[in-house]
Ligand code: HXC
C-alpha cells in the first residue's frame with residue numbers, strides 16, 4: 001500500500017512527542033522502517049522504554065511531560081545530541097475524556113488544553129534551535145474537533161482549534177527554513193482515543209455509516225501521511241492541515257442518500 005521506498009528517511013533524525021503508543025508510535029515506527037533515527041517521548045518511562053524496543057535498535061525512549069517546557073526541551077536536546085539536528089518533530093501528545101462542559105471542573109478543561117495546545121507550543125518552541133535548518137518538518141497531530149463543534153468535547157475542540165492556528169502562524173514565522181503542517185486523523189482503529197470516544201459496538205457501527213469511506217482508518221494510514229509531509233515530495237507544502245479521515249470532514253454521509261433526503 002505504500003508509495004515510499006526503503007531508505008527514504010536514512011540519516012534523518014526524528015523526535016515524536018507522545019510517541020510511546022497509538023498513532024504516534026505508529027508514525028515513529030514507520031520513520032524507523034524507512035531508515036530514520038527515532039526518539040519517542042511520553043510521561044511513563046516504562047512505556048517509553050517498551051516503545052523504543054518495539055521501534056528497534058538505536059531508538060530512544062525518553063520521559064517528559066509536554067506541559068513542562070524545560071523537561072521537554074531537555075528530552076529533545078538528548079535526541080539531537082544522539083542523532084544530530086532534528087529533521088522531523090511530531091507533536092502528538094494528547095489527553096481526552098468524554099464530559100459535558102458542565103461536568104468539567106476548570107482544572108479538567110485546563111488539563112486537556114495544557115497537554116494538547118500548550119504542549120504543542122512547548123514542543124515546537126523548544127525544538128526550534130535544535131532543528132536542521134533549512135529543511136526541517138514539524139507536524140502537529142490535530143483532529144476534526146478543531147473545526148467541528150462536538151458535544152462532550154469542549155476541552156479537545158478548543159485545544160485542537162488552537163493547534164490549527166498555531167500551525168499556521170508558525171508556518172508563516174518560520175518559513176522558509178522550517179515547514180509546519182498538521183495531520184487531522186479521523187477515527188482510527190485500535191487506539192486509546194477511540195476506546196474513549198466510542199467505547200461500545202453500537203456507537204462504532206453507527207459511526208461507520210456516517211463516514212464517506214465507511215470505515216475507521218488504520219494507524220499505518222496516518223503514518224504514511226506523516227512520511228509524505230516530511231519527504232522531499234512535500235517541499236512546497238507548509239501551513240496545511242492534511243485530513244486523513246475517510247472524508248469525515250465533509251459531514252455526515254448518511255445525509256447524502258437521495259432516498260433519505262426525500263423521506
Ligand atoms: C470529568 C475528568 C475526567 C472525566 C479527568 N477529569 N477525567 N473530569 N470527566 N472523565 C478531571 C479530573 O477530575 C481533574 O480535575 C482533571 O481532569 C485532571 O485530571 P488528572 O487525572 O489529575 O490529570 P492527568 O493525570 O494529567 O491526566 C490527564 C488526563 C488523562 C487527560 C485526564 O486521561 C490522560 O492522561 N490521558 C492521556 C491518554 C489519552 O487521553 N489518550 C487519548 C488521546 S486521543 P479536578 O478538578 O478533579 O482536579 C484524543 C482523541 C481523538 O485526543 C480526537 C479528539 C480531539
Ligand code: NAP
Pocket residue numbers: 017018019020021022023024041042043044045047064065066067091092093094095115141142143144184185186187188189191192193194
Ligand atoms: P494515545 O495512544 O493515548 O497516545 C497519547 C500519547 O501521548 C502517549 O504516548 C502518551 O504516553 C502521551 N502523552 C499523554 N499525555 C502526555 C503528556 N502530558 N506529556 C507527554 N506525553 C503525553 O492516543 P491516540 O489515540 O493514539 O492519539 C494520538 C494523537 O492522535 C493525539 O494527538 C490525538 O488527539 C490524535 N487523534 C487521535 C484520533 C484517534 O482516532 N485515536 C483521532 C483524531 C486525532 P503517556 O501516557 O506515557 O504520557
